[in-house]
Amino acid sequence: MMNQGTAKTAYVFIMGIFFAVLQTCMFFSMEVFLTSAFAGFGAVTGGWLAGSAVGLFIGRAKFLPQGPKGDAVYLAVCLAAYYGFTAAVHASPFNTSLLPVHFALIAISGSTAGVFFTRNRELFPSASRLYYVENNGFILGWIIGFSGYVFIGGTFVMTGPFIAAFAAIATRIMGARECSSASQA
Amino acid sequence: MQSNPGAAVGGHDVWDYPALFLAGFLIALAQYFLLQEVTALSSGTEVVVLLVTIAYFTGFSLGYKIAGKVSDRAVKRLTALFFVMSLTFPFSLRIVAGALAEILPGLALLALLFLAAFVFVSYFSMLLPVYIDKRGGASLPNLYAVELCGTAFGFAAVFMVGAAPAWVMSIIYHLAFGLLAVAVLRQKVAAAMVAAMVAISAFLAPYSDAASLAYFYSRAKWLDVSQTMYSVYSPYQKVDIFKTEDGKRYLYLNGILFFGSGSLSLFNLFLTRLPVDAAKPKNVLVLGSGSMQYISYAAKHSEKVTTVELDGAVLRGSMEHFADLNMARDTPNWRYFVDDGKKFLAASNEKFDLIALDIPAPFTIQTGLMYSEDFMRLAKEKLTPNGVFSISLCGKIESGGLIANAVAAGVLNTFGDVIIHTPDKSPYSFAIAGEKLPFTKEDVERLSASYNAPSATYNKEQALAMIKDTKPMRWDNPSLPVKASFQQTKKKFVPRGSR
Numbered sequence: 001m002m003n004q005g006t007a008k009t010a011y012v013f014i015m016g017i018f019f020a021v022l023q024t025c026m027f028f029s030m031e032v033f034l035t036s037a038f039a040g041f042g043a044v045t046g047g048w049l050a051g052s053a054v055g056l057f058i059g060r061a062k063f064l065p066q067g068p069k070g071d072a073v074y075l076a077v078c079l080a081a082y083y084g085f086t087a088a089v090h091a092s093p094f095n096t097s098l099l100p101v102h103f104a105l106i107a108i109s110g111s112t113a114g115v116f117f118t119r120n121r122e123l124f125p126s127a128s129r130l131y132y133v134e135n136n137g138f139i140l141g142w143i144i145g146f147s148g149y150v151f152i153g154g155t156f157v158m159t160g161p162f163i164a165a166f167a168a169i170a171t172r173i174m175g176a177r178e179c180s181s182a183s184q185a
Numbered sequence: 186m187q188s189n190p191g192a193a194v195g196g197h198d199v200w201d202y203p204a205l206f207l208a209g210f211l212i213a214l215a216q217y218f219l220l221q222e223v224t225a226l227s228s229g230t231e232v233v234v235l236l237v238t239i240a241y242f243t244g245f246s247l248g249y250k251i252a253g254k255v256s257d258r259a260v261k262r263l264t265a266l267f268f269v270m271s272l273t274f275p276f277s278l279r280i281v282a283g284a285l286a287e288i289l290p291g292l293a294l295l296a297l298l299f300l301a302a303f304v305f306v307s308y309f310s311m312l313l314p315v316y317i318d319k320r321g322g323a324s325l326p327n328l329y330a331v332e333l334c335g336t337a338f339g340f341a342a343v344f345m346v347g348a349a350p351a352w353v354m355s356i357i358y359h360l361a362f363g364l365l366a367v368a369v370l371r372q373k374v375a376a377a378m379v380a381a382m383v384a385i386s387a388f389l390a391p392y393s394d395a396a397s398l399a400y401f402y403s404r405a406k407w408l409d410v411s412q413t414m415y416s417v418y419s420p421y422q423k424v425d426i427f428k429t430e431d432g433k434r435y436l437y438l439n440g441i442l443f444f445g446s447g448s449l450s451l452f453n454l455f456l457t458r459l460p461v462d463a464a465k466p467k468n469v470l471v472l473g474s475g476s477m478q479y480i481s482y483a484a485k486h487s488e489k490v491t492t493v494e495l496d497g498a499v500l501r502g503s504m505e506h507f508a509d510l511n512m513a514r515d516t517p518n519w520r521y522f523v524d525d526g527k528k529f530l531a532a533s534n535e536k537f538d539l540i541a542l543d544i545p546a547p548f549t550i551q552t553g554l555m556y557s558e559d560f561m562r563l564a565k566e567k568l569t570p571n572g573v574f575s576i577s578l579c580g581k582i583e584s585g586g587l588i589a590n591a592v593a594a595g596v597l598n599t600f601g602d603v604i605i606h607t608p609d610k611s612p613y614s615f616a617i618a619g620e621k622l623p624f625t626k627e628d629v630e631r632l633s634a635s636y637n638a639p640s641a642t643y644n645k646e647q648a649l650a651m652i653k654d655t656k657p658m659r660w661d662n663p664s665l666p667v668k669a670s671f672q673q674t675k676k677k678f679v680p681r682g683s684r
Binding site: 028031032033034035036037038040041042045046049050052053056057059060093094096114117118121122126127128129130131132135136138139142143146149150151153154 | 235238239242243245246249250252253310313314315317318322323325326327329330333334336337340344420421495524525527528531532550551554659660661662663664667
């Protein structure tokens with residue numbers, strides 16, 4: 001059993017891990033199966049930044065699903081776009097004419113980061129705490145993503161982001177249950 | 186602009202937006218410009234790149250931590266402090282790294298990692314949460330979006346000025362930080378002082394750049410630099426070409442020597458000249474550039490010589506500063522492409538009589554991919570029936586080294602006909618391979634002897650017995666460059682005399 005504060009922190013921390021694992025897997029897929037040139041890096045970085053910026057405003061929309069269920073939907077969309085990107089890269093290796101498609105899929109994935117920050121901006125008393133916890137998770141996620149690809153290879157690229165997303169949503173649901181039982185008590 | 190020194194930093198002021206845009210811009214610049222400098226000063230292998238990246242992200246956490254505790258006045262003081270400190274970058278980094286590397290290279294690495302973590306981005310990352318917390322959580326989407334836009338512009342700037350001399354990047358960095366300082370400090374006197382300091386640093390930049398580079402290379406690499414001929418931050422690496430007091434020229438990629446020593450001249454001889462002399466290929470492809478000495482070897486016998494280089498900055502530097510060695514501009518049957526070698530080969534419809542790999546040793550994942558069995562299979566598809574593949578093992582096969590054996594394993598798994606040879610004066614073995622080589626092991630021995638560097642030569646069976654059950658590098662398992670890089674990094678902590 002986690003208290004509410006721990007659950008919030010764990011959720012944000014694990015989302016940081018998830019974003020980093022996703023990014024490292026995208027970078028490695030791009031580098032190995034498409035191109036090591038700056039265009040590939042630009043597609044990943046530019047797509048992620050553009051998606052994040054758009055996601056910040058999507059996250060404000062009240063008509064979209066809210067709560068843990070809504071978060072699960074966003075993560076599912078994010079994973080679908082990621083696996084779409086991975087499939088496109090594997091199905092047509094070294095085909096840089098598909099870069100706009102890759103860019104769009106990465107942007108959809110990246111939009112989850114923007115949505116996450118907007119929807120969770122009041123989770124902690126200060127924005128600095130939100131960014132701090134998420135970034136610490138990101139650092140650990142970067143190490144996990146790097147080690148995962150180096151020592152496990154393609155299997156990690158296929159499973160790592162899914163496992164991280166599953167851990168994030170499980171923590172989110174547990175946190176919501178704690179919150180609800182605390183308010184009932 | 187407000188001239189009141191006591192004005193709130195994070196009030197509902199329009200100046201928050203340009204400040205955050207510039208902070209985002211500088212975050213991108215720091216990632217490419219300062220981290221690349223640190224990587225080059227630490228002879229960037231994969232483990233160094235990983236450590237530097239972790240230190241960089243730790244800087245963000247530090248900034249976020251500070252953000253929750255600083256007052257408006259403290260933000261202004263930190264702005265002034267970090268701005269003045271940044272004016273010394275990257276020159277002061279070279280001085281610190283050079284002085285410490287002379288004692289122990291590991292000390293220089295630790296100091297640089299400390300700077301990367303505590304100085305490069307912590308200030309920039311601090312601003313966003315400070316401004317959000319002043320305005321309330323509802324402002325997060327707008328303010329964060331502005332910072333992200335700045336970061337995107339920063340990456341675009343890096344790509345656009347990649348071909349410019351290194352000191353141009355330092356001027357852009359100092360100018361952007363100056364504008365950020367003005368946007369945060371919001372005082373006329375401070376703005377005038379910032380403008381003056383940026384102007385002075387811009388005027389001195391070319392001199393500071395050359396002097397600090399020469400100092401670092403004299404202390405850390407024992408190179409008596411008389412002239413920095415070429416120094417750029419490409420989107421991939423730091424590229425430096427120096428002339429020393431004795432008139433020799435050296436090419437460094439991310440701080441690692443790629444051309445200049447006697448053994449590296451032998452490298453070109455055995456990687457390209459020997460297979461050219463032995464096979465007389467009509468269509469030659471070389472992946473990688475360096476000094477491009479191979480052009481002068483290959484063009485004499487071949488109808489067409491093609492260079493494919495990922496980093497246009499290396500190619501430009503080589504054409505300009507090694508023109509007497511490569512004769513590139515005077516070779517009509519030579520052409521070049523700035524592209525990823527893997528992608529070029531996969532997309533090419535041509536067949537080549539000789540494919541040679543002239544890239545740095547696999548101490549990074551990126552180069553490791555090119556030394557993998559998967560890449561060799563790709564190259565094999567593009568060879569003519571008697572085509573030749575030439576590659577350095579990046580070590581001696583006789584020494585049983587991690588990398589030499591793995592590269593040899595890739596060649597031996599891929600090609601039916603393989604000759605591996607270790608020239609007498611070379612620290613590397615070379616593999617020449619194909620499905621049916623148009624020359625014999627004896628031809629290789631005879632040619633090596635004619636270059637005054639007789640080789641120990643092995644056929645496929647002998648080489649297989651030497652490497653035993655070593656596994657090749659694969660795209661799906663790039664752990665070897667990381668392990669090799671880890672070994673290199675460990676050496677930085679061993680005093681020079683005891684190595």
